[in-house]
Amino acid sequence: MNAIGVAAMAENYQKFNPMAYLQNNYAPPRANFTSEEFAVPWKLRRLADAFATGKITGHTLIDIGTGPTIYQLLSACDYFEEIIATDFLEVNRNFIHNWVHNEDKDGFDWSPYIQHVCKIEGKGEMWKEKEKKLKKKLKRILPIDIHQPDPLGSLLSQPADALISTFCLEAASPDRPSYDKAFQNVTRLLKPGGHFLMIGALEESFYLAGEVKLTVVPLSEADIKESFAKNGYHIHDFHSYSMPPTLKIGVDDVQGIFFIHAQKSA
């Protein structure tokens, strides 16, 4: 692991502004729900379809690098008893805590996301019911460092039944070797035979989150598939999405995004 590079990233992340990050990536105009030609509906569809197979279920799901977002957990909450959110930054853990406990009316309005997921899941679920269900299942919000051999330390008593992670590993690693090591570290959090859903950036080198510019490890589709394969995963499904020019507004240089559903060898 590149200890100096990891330390530099950690220092840079101290300037991460959750609300600026949400404004850049999850608020209109970038967050356009009118067509699955847009990134957000595309992501929500991938997750809804993966969980609708019924293959990804169990007691505990861990979200690696939750950040200040909850969209990635909306379809999962029907399939797990306990969802554990994790993040490196206390400011992000507090953001999630405040959403769960309704403690901050100035937080972010996730209702368009919850309404969209209820619509595409087609179960006739009212969005307030899904919101209530997710808040009830989000039982722990833990500190994590993917660069530690045991990213959650003593806070996790046994490996999880499933992992999910969105835009974390590539945005938290200074280089490819550190990314690969972090991948190995998070894999230890998953039980043999457990499922891993990941959404991430393709060929991105930076993103903005308020006053800070964060570096990202540029990864190709082949890099992603190689990481999963060499860590003993079977890839069930892989999709990629090319970022249209209209969604490139300078807050990052992401060229596309990927979705992968993989299963850790038993």
Ligand SMILES: C[S@@+](CC[C@H](N)C(=O)[O-])C[C@H]1O[C@@H](n2cnc3c(N)ncnc32)[C@H](O)[C@@H]1O
């Ligand atoms: C680009 S954000 C992704 C947030 C969210 N998952 C999403 O889908 O938008 C990257 C996240 O990785 C977290 N992070 C940074 N360094 C980390 C580390 N060493 N271990 C775990 N998470 C880290 C940041 O705090 C941030 O929340």
Ligand SMILES: O=S(=O)(c1ccc2c(c1)CN[C@@H](CF)C2)N1CCSCC1
């Ligand atoms: O869902 S996205 O694909 C998305 C969402 C989040 C992020 C990125 C992309 C790329 N930079 C990441 C930094 F790590 C964060 N999206 C980008 C287009 S507009 C709506 C948001």
